[in-house]
Amino acid sequence: MRALAGLWVLGLFAWGHCFVEEQDGTLHPRAGLTPEPRSPATSQPHLIFILADDQGFRDVGYHGSEIRTPTLDRLAAEGVKLENYYVQPICTPSRSQFITGKYQIHTGLQHSVIRPTQPNCLPLDDATLPQKLKEAGYATHMVGKWHLGFYRTECLPTRRGFDSFFGSLLGSGDYYTHYKCDSPGVCGYDLHENDRAAWGHGGGAYSTQMYTQRVQRILASHDPGKPLFLYIAYQAVHSPLQAPGRYLEHYTSIANARRRRYAAMLSCLDEAVANVTLALKAHGFYDNSVIVYSSDNGGQPAAGGSNWPLRGRKGTYWEGGVRAVGFVHSPLLRRRGTVCRELVHITDWYPTLLALAAGRPDEGARLDGYDVWEALSEGQRSPRVDILHNIDPVYARAAHGSWAAGHGIWDTAVQSAIRVRHWKLLTGNPGAGDWVPPQAFSSLGPSRWHTAVNAGRSPPGATLQAAALSVHVQSRPACVRVTGTP
Numbered sequence: 001m002r003a004l005a006g007l008w009v010l011g012l013f014a015w016g017h018c019f020v021e022e023q024d025g026t027l028h029p030r031a032g033l034t035p036e037p038r039s040p041a042t043s044q045p046h047l048i049f050i051l052a053d054d055q056g057f058r059d060v061g062y063h064g065s066e067i068r069t070p071t072l073d074r075l076a077a078e079g080v081k082l083e084n085y086y087v088q089p090i091c092t093p094s095r096s097q098f099i100t101g102k103y104q105i106h107t108g109l110q111h112s113v114i115r116p117t118q119p120n121c122l123p124l125d126d127a128t129l130p131q132k133l134k135e136a137g138y139a140t141h142m143v144g145k146w147h148l149g150f151y152r153t154e155c156l157p158t159r160r161g162f163d164s165f166f167g168s169l170l171g172s173g174d175y176y177t178h179y180k181c182d183s184p185g186v187c188g189y190d191l192h193e194n195d196r197a198a199w200g201h202g203g204g205a206y207s208t209q210m211y212t213q214r215v216q217r218i219l220a221s222h223d224p225g226k227p228l229f230l231y232i233a234y235q236a237v238h239s240p241l242q243a244p245g246r247y248l249e250h251y252t253s254i255a256n257a258r259r260r261r262y263a264a265m266l267s268c269l270d271e272a273v274a275n276v277t278l279a280l281k282a283h284g285f286y287d288n289s290v291i292v293y294s295s296d297n298g299g300q301p302a303a304g305g306s307n308w309p310l311r312g313r314k315g316t317y318w319e320g321g322v323r324a325v326g327f328v329h330s331p332l333l334r335r336r337g338t339v340c341r342e343l344v345h346i347t348d349w350y351p352t353l354l355a356l357a358a359g360r361p362d363e364g365a366r367l368d369g370y371d372v373w374e375a376l377s378e379g380q381r382s383p384r385v386d387i388l389h390n391i392d393p394v395y396a397r398a399a400h401g402s403w404a405a406g407h408g409i410w411d412t413a414v415q416s417a418i419r420v421r422h423w424k425l426l427t428g429n430p431g432a433g434d435w436v437p438p439q440a441f442s443s444l445g446p447s448r449w450h451t452a453v454n455a456g457r458s459p460p461g462a463t464l465q466a467a468a469l470s471v472h473v474q475s476r477p478a479c480v481r482v483t484g485t486p
């Protein structure tokens with residue numbers, strides 16, 4: 001199929017996480033911008049959703065990170081920091097929930113990510129957020145990582161509501177060549193423009209900068225008098241750990257090589273967000289815009305991320321896997337410079353953004369998200385009091401019986417997690433439950449922290465509060481109190 005034009009099997013593709021010295025980082029808005037004649041301002045706000053990949057809870061300056069993120073810090077400080085904000089533990093589930101407003105048990109995506117060779121995609125009968133925003137009169141553009149399936153043309157971003165798409169259909173490809181290897185010998189070019197492979201970009205453009213330049217072009221060519229939805233799903237800071245050289249120079253003091261590269265990637269991402277914001281201002285969008293920033297899951301310590309003081313990591317249902325960095329920045333917020341400690345989940349963006357756009361969900365859509373705008377903008381209570389993190393598998397076979405006989409029987413061996421007010425229940429295997437102190441891992445690997453945490457004990461320095469944020473009950477379901485934010 002056409003979407004797969006850039007994906008082929010290579011015998012021995014020379015794959016490597018090479019580091020190229022500084023790329024052409026022409027990120028700043030062009031001098032002498034001459035705005036086109038503009039239509040009267042739209043009453044519908046421009047909606048800018050920026051999704052980072054695998055950014056850990058601690059990996060932002062205002063959570064105490066040693067990594068400098070001045071842009072994220074400033075935008076968050078001037079907006080609303082979300083300090084009780086949840087996503088899903090891995091890529092596809094979070095992205096599916098953002099774009100449908102539904103838990104993944106309701107889209108058949110509760111198991112894992114969509115693999116490159118897997119004939120699966122976001123269900124075609126769920127109206128996506130960009131589809132609904134188009135109905136409300138929005139132009140819709142996506143730049144970055146899709147990861148919601150592409151085995152049929154109907155699954156592609158441009159068939160799921162986006163006027164244009166520039167990015168990767170998978171994830172974790174090379175930041176410069178844009179090739180992706182799923183397994184030895186199964187590699188392909190994964191940079192696409194609309195429905196086709198975007199040949200000609202393999203010459204070394206670093207994806208964070210390349211995507212930002214595309215965003216700048218979209219903003220330069222769009223009339224701010226017409227409402228715009230821009231979904232920017234950066235590849236950063238997911239592995240492979242690649243960063244332009246000049247960002248690495250800021251972190252020579254970090255001994256751990258993985259953390260140092262990760263820090264450089266995050267600094268580049270921070271600069272990219274600065275340049276997106278500058279472009280919004282330069283082209284007349286900013287005053288009527290809502291910018292949402294979110295990570296898609298917890299950080300992966302083995303790949304440089306940090307979730308300290310939260311327990312667990314990417315791919316787990318511990319707090320470190322699902323509690324995310326997130327904030328809203330907008331001149332339209334009633335109360336700015338605040339911290340929201342109300343419960344907010346990634347499914348909430350669908351109804352929240354759609355309501356801001358004066359759109360409405362499909363009749364009978366049965367969304368799992370809530371419109372949380374009043375909680376964000378006015379400091380009111382969130383309508384959300386619980387989150388179903390997941391149930392996998394959804395159905396269980398009865399002991400010595402059939403699937404049908406198992407219907408309605410709750411099996412505590414099933415991997416599941418639910419949060420209700422200040423309590424969280426985990427059953428089955430929620431994933432690796434270690435605490436990884438900042439910088440505790442050496443460049444040789446993660447072995448240094450395993451002995452301290454595998455017994456389920458809090459390491460020295462971990463707060464009781466952090467320890468209480470996730471307690472795993474494997475054989476006897478029980479609840480634990482979530483004591484608050486660190």
Ligand SMILES: [Ca+2]
Nearest residue numbers: 053054091296
């Ligand atoms: Ca991710």
